[in-house]
Amino acid sequence: MHFNQLLRERYSIREYKSQKVSKALLMEVLEAGRLAPSAANKQPWKFIVVSEEDNLNKLKSAYNREWFKKVPQIIVVCGDHSESWKRSFDSKDHCDIDIAIAVDHMTIRASELGLGTCWVCHFDPDLVKELMQLPDGIEPIALLPIGYPLENKPPYKIRKNLDEIVFEERFGNPLKK
Numbered sequence: 001m002h003f004n005q006l007l008r009e010r011y012s013i014r015e016y017k018s019q020k021v022s023k024a025l026l027m028e029v030l031e032a033g034r035l036a037p038s039a040a041n042k043q044p045w046k047f048i049v050v051s052e053e054d055n056l057n058k059l060k061s062a063y064n065r066e067w068f069k070k071v072p073q074i075i076v077v078c079g080d081h082s083e084s085w086k087r088s089f090d091s092k093d094h095c096d097i098d099i100a101i102a103v104d105h106m107t108i109r110a111s112e113l114g115l116g117t118c119w120v121c122h123f124d125p126d127l128v129k130e131l132m133q134l135p136d137g138i139e140p141i142a143l144l145p146i147g148y149p150l151e152n153k154p155p156y157k158i159r160k161n162l163d164e165i166v167f168e169e170r171f172g173n174p175l176k177k
């Protein structure tokens with residue numbers, strides 16, 4: 001599929017078939033994450049694939065939503081703050097930015113492979129840390145359910161118009177067409 005079409009067609013999937021994704025396909029998605037750019041090429045990401053029922057059920061309790069109880073697999077995307085680049089001027093930690101790019105790569109590659117994903121950040125971080133046995137400095141940043149979509153594509157994307165978000169020369173100055 002053409003990249004532009006992929007961008008238009010990817011959307012968050014919250015209903016999945018129970019079938020799990022093969023290791024080979026999962027590896028394709030993880031590889032897309034691995035290839036992401038990162039500040040100073042620090043690659044401060046770690047991906048934990050959770051597929052076993054017992055572990056999945058425990059992890060699902062970190063995000064208490066009906067749809068999430070039925071997801072067949074979850075990738076826990078973590079950021080390593082001891083590795084991520086910090087800007088010298090103000091020490092801004094770029095970990096979240098790097099992780100977001102890696103997750104975006106994975107969601108788009110998954111979509112290309114006919115798989116569905118949905119970013120989840122509204123989870124209990126302490127519970128995820130405990131369940132995943134994360135060492136200090138490693139933060140769970142996103143839970144990424146992955147599987148075969150059950151739902152139909154929404155008719156259109158809800159997005160702001162370009163003229164609301166793009167300016168020319170300075171903030172607030174509309175871009176002339």
Ligand SMILES: Cc1cc2nc3c(=O)[nH]c(=O)nc-3n(C[C@H](O)[C@H](O)[C@H](O)COP(=O)(O)O)c2cc1C
Nearest residue numbers: 010011012013014100118119120121122123157158
């Ligand atoms: C950083 C981030 C965090 C998100 N967290 C959640 C979440 O906790 N639960 C959820 O259902 N969706 C979550 N989403 C999905 C957004 O709601 C969704 O991407 C947005 O509404 C646009 O819809 P689309 O992905 O279908 O284009 C998150 C998305 C992003 C990028």
